[in-house]
Amino acid sequence: MLTAAAVIGVGHFISQRQNYETSLERSYQTEMQARIEIAEGGGGQAARRAIAREEADRAALRDSISGDTRDTAILVGAGLLAGLIGALLLFAGLIASMRRPLERLVDAAGRLAAGDRSTRVEVGGLAETAALGEAFNEMATELELEASERDQLDRMKDEFVLTASHELRSPLTSVQGFAELLMMERDSLTERQVETVEIILDNCRHLVRLLNDLLDLARSDAGRLAIRPRPTQLAPLIEDVVRTMRAQTDGSDQTLTETIEPNLPLVEVEPDRIRQILVNLITNAHEYSPERASIQVTARVADAGVEIDVTDDGPGIPPAQLEHIFERFVRGDAGLTQRVGGTGLGLAISRSLVELHGGSIAVDSEVGRGSTFRVLLPLAPPGAVEEPAAGPRAIAEGPR
């Protein structure tokens, strides 16, 4: 508005200035004519009056134009100032209208980066920030879709593993069951036939182990690997596992011994799961160590719990393998895996299980000297007494 006034003012001023110059010129011409008349000896009083009148007119004209100039200058100045203020206000408004959407965008990007895939921004403000907001929302929608597809795929994978391992059990039951039936009649079988059935049974056991391990891992991934810890005495449990495992170590002329500190406090664990971990560790020590190796299981009070160590004097684990040893399907030296019957899942599961108990598992190993796996288990609350298992018993195969 004021800027427009300044423009009009300037225009007015220019046209006035032109009028002024025309009037001035006309006045000089009139005066000149009067002076020529006087010079030529004519004119007299009338000519002298005309000169005086023109001089007075011009003075008045000058006064008027200088006033106009000042007014115009003030008007123009005010107009320009107003224009500047207007521009500043406009700019400030522009910044303000961009700032809010941009701040919202920054917030939303932060939330999105933090994992909130449902984050969207309010689209608004200037065309540019609105477009930015829309682009952001599109990106967030795509990310959300991808994440939900990935979650769904994960769920499908877990369901698949659970269902597959479940469905495989019935035919496996038949294969193993009938092979066992054959073995019950081993007296009427040839040596060759007995060997054949033993191979079938070995592979059945391996399949069962693989199925159980896969199932445990799928459950662990799905957050469904549950444990039911209760106050437990470790000594009888360790002795029982060692006694069971001796059948295997004796076959390789390996010595398997246990050293249990007297009066171990109760630990808060699910006994079957600790049994599973110990069987895993002892089986590894047995399978990776040569004949006549020595395997020791020790249990003692350590830190805030009870530590069980499984130590062997086998070949040891090279440092490069050691750091991946608890990852799934990672096994010791490939040259040995030919005769090692493990699934490559035992340590990964053992770690999941120990951590579910709130304990920890670690390994020390030196090539040529052997390995020690250390499992730290939490103590039962003070004053706890050992509890038997609750609910119907499971009639399941022995230590896995």
Add this chain to the structure above:
Amino acid sequence: MTTVLVADDSETILLLMRTRLELAGYEVETAADGQEVTERVDPAAADGPDLLLLDAMMPRKSGIDALRELRAAGLETPALIVSAHQDPSDADAPTDLEISGYVTKPIDFDLLLGAVAELTEKAA
């Protein structure tokens, strides 16, 4: 003679169970699903089977549903549930049906026969 009623929808599993149980000296009756079990067993009869060995999952009627009906009708015969689940906690295991134990597949027959002997001695 101690009688065990075995229900499974797999004929080979039934054959396997029958063979092992008969070798151990039991008389074996078989059923292909839970429906047959509820039709066969009369909760009021005194000469019914001494033990039920029921597969948890069968078409038409599951072992658990069959047992639920029989328990509601007053049957007190001990029952073992066979489950392909490794862990009873996976098998929506009901706690109100007086289930004496869960047998997981693959079946450890030494353990199963031990449990059967124990449960039928109690019943006898």
